Amino acid sequence: xxxxxxxxxxxxxxxxxxxxxxxxxxxxxxxxxxxxxxxxxxxxxxxxxxxxxxxxxxxxxxxxxxxxxxxxxxxxxxxxxxxxxxxxxxxxxxxxxxxxxxxxxxxxxxxxxxxxxxxxxxxxxxxxxxxxxxxxxxxxxxxxxxxxxxxxxxxxxxxxxxxxxxxxxxxxxxxxxxxxxxxxxxxxxxxxxxxxxxxxxxxxxxxxxxxxxxxxxxxxxxxxxxxxxxxxxxxxxxxxxxxxxxxxxxxxxxxxxxxxxxxxxxxxxxxxxxxxxxxxxxxxxxxxxxxxxxxxxxxxxxxxxxxxxxxxxxxxxxxxxxxxxxxxxxxxxxxxxxxxxxxxxxxxxxxxxxxxxxxxxxxxxxxxxxxxxxxxxxxxxxx
Numbered sequence: 001x002x003x004x005x006x007x008x009x010x011x012x013x014x015x016x017x018x019x020x021x022x023x024x025x026x027x028x029x030x031x032x033x034x035x036x037x038x039x040x041x042x043x044x045x046x047x048x049x050x051x052x053x054x055x056x057x058x059x060x061x062x063x064x065x066x067x068x069x070x071x072x073x074x075x076x077x078x079x080x081x082x083x084x085x086x087x088x089x090x091x092x093x094x095x096x097x098x099x100x101x102x103x104x105x106x107x108x109x110x111x112x113x114x115x116x117x118x119x120x121x122x123x124x125x126x127x128x129x130x131x132x133x134x135x136x137x138x139x140x141x142x143x144x145x146x147x148x149x150x151x152x153x154x155x156x157x158x159x160x161x162x163x164x165x166x167x168x169x170x171x172x173x174x175x176x177x178x179x180x181x182x183x184x185x186x187x188x189x190x191x192x193x194x195x196x197x198x199x200x201x202x203x204x205x206x207x208x209x210x211x212x213x214x215x216x217x218x219x220x221x222x223x224x225x226x227x228x229x230x231x232x233x234x235x236x237x238x239x240x241x242x243x244x245x246x247x248x249x250x251x252x253x254x255x256x257x258x259x260x261x262x263x264x265x266x267x268x269x270x271x272x273x274x275x276x277x278x279x280x281x282x283x284x285x286x287x288x289x290x291x292x293x294x295x296x297x298x299x300x301x302x303x304x305x306x307x308x309x310x311x312x313x314x315x316x317x318x319x320x321x322x323x324x325x326x327x328x329x330x331x332x333x334x335x336x337x338x339x340x341x342x343x344x345x346x347x348x349x350x351x352x353x354x355x356x357x358x359x360x361x362x363x364x365x366x367x368x369x370x371x372x373x374x375x376x377x378x379x380x381x382x383x
Contacts, residue, residue, distance in 0.1 A: 007307050010280065018312070021276045025269055025316025025356070026323060032265045033324040033352055034331070037342045039258045051214040053113065054221055055243040056207040059234040065203035066233045071106075074209060077223055079216035084109035085204035089187055091156035091165065093144060100140050102154065102185040104192040104205075113210045116176045123148065123171030131191045134167035137182035141172045148172060154185075159196045208240070266359065269313075273363035277309045281367045288371050298372040305368035306361060313360025314353075321352050 011018060056074065058064035068085065075083045087104035107128050111117070119127075119135060127133040136146055146152065150169045155162060167187060175182055193201055211217060221237040228235045281288070288301060325344055332342035 007304060007311065010284065010304075011308055011311060013280070013283075017276060017279075021272060021312055022316040022319060024272050025313060025359075026320035028265045028269055029317055029320030029352060029356060030324045030327065032262055032355075033321065033344070033348065034328065035258050035261055036348060036352075037324075037328055037344055040343070040345075040348070051239070051241070052211045052217075053240040054209050054211065054217060054224075054237055055240050056209070056224060056235050056237045057243075058206075059225075059236045062206065064233075065200065065205055066207070066235065068202045068204050070204070070207060070228070070233075070235075073227065074207060074224060077220060077227075079212050079220045080209050081212050082109055082112040082210040083207060084113045084209075085189070085207045087189065087192060087203070087205040088158075089154070089156065089185075089192070090158045091154035093152065093154055098144070100143075100183055100185060102187065104189050105186045106189050110186070113208050116180060117173050118176060119171050119173045127170040127188075130168055130170055131188055132166065132168050133170040133188060135171045135173055135186040136169055137184045138172055138174050139182040140185055141169075146172075159200055165195075269359045270363045273309055273312060273360060274366060276312065277305060277364050277367040278370075280308065281305060281371045285374070288374060292374070301374075302368040302372040305371050306364045309364025309367075310357060310360040313356045313363070317353050317356025317360075320356070321349055324352075325349070 056066070056070070058066050065087075071083055071085060074080060084106045086106075089102035089104050091102055092099050111119070111124070123135070127135055134152060136152075141147070146169055148169055148171060152167045152169050154165050154167065156165055157163075173182070173184075173186075174180075209220075211220060217239055221239075224237045225235050292298070292301065328342050328344045
């Protein structure tokens with residue numbers, strides 16, 4: 001490109017200003033990318049939820065339990081294929097900061113309802129026979145350096161005085177998809193039920209059931225809630241995707257937050273880059289007038305300004321995405337258990353780059369049009 005030297009000469013005319021503009025662009029894009037990744041993490045849980053699964057919770061709230069006897073009653077409803085139940089354990093490993101999701105599961109039916117969680121048969125069989133056994137997700141096992149056969153102490157204070165429960169790590173599970181949840185820790189319900197206070201015994205935190213067909217979801221959900229209506233433990237039954245969406249909303253309206261901060265980032269970048277280009281054009285009024293005087297067209301003048309702003313945005317965008325690519329895995333490891341896995345996909349990187357270039361073009365448009373419309377005589381008088 002014959003104007004390449006001129007474009008880069010103008011870019012590096014004020015090195016400090018260029019550095020600060022690119023730096024501002026990069027930091028803003030890191031923030032926007034991180035929020036987009038968080039939103040994607042919560043949305044992913046909703047997207048991968050089984051269309052043929054329902055979740056039953058106590059109508060009062062998720063922290064309220066239900067009798068374990070509901071299992072057989074739900075299983076007898078036409079359209080229900082399998083039923084399993086979970087309980088929240090809520091302990092920590094060694095230190096308070098080592099928190100991760102721990103679920104007390106029904107080993108007889110868990111794999112029937114959740115086929116996407118893959119455990120080698122030999123490890124699962126060992127787990128079933130070992131009442132003090134446990135299964136850890138690959139992410140959690142990697143985080144703490146666990147391997148099959150380790151003895152895992154988990155400190156828990158939810159069920160009476162603080163107590164350390166010890167478990168044998170009998171297996172490690174993976175998921176069918178790379179972006180699946182591999183951060184959980186599973187314990188046996190029978191062991192849990194024998195060691196908790198009487199008020200918690202023979203209860204389930206929530207039920208998950210697999211349907212013969214997704215088309216039965218509405219009918220089965222209404223049947224379950226009607227069956228337990230006016231009982232001591234009324235239920236709320238909904239699809240797994242609706243349950244996941246409701247759980248995500250407990251963290252706030254993530255999508256609205258992304259939209260709001262994204263809009264602020266967008267207009268901030270427009271102002272910063274646009275102001276930089278406006279100042280640059282003003283400083284080069286005489287040079288631009290000379291270029292027009294020797295025959296450079298208005299379209300070329302506009303192109304030069306837009307090219308400069310686009311290059312600034314491109315460099316800032318690449319730097320921001322590089323920082324995000326390095327930082328997000330570190331942040332994800334630090335918040336394991338508090339948030340779903342944070343994954344920066346190639347699609348998100350591509351969209352971030354397109355966003356950066358778009359901002360660069362838009363922010364250079366007004367200064368470029370101003371330079372294009374500049375009258376040579378008036379411009380030279382101002383020199």
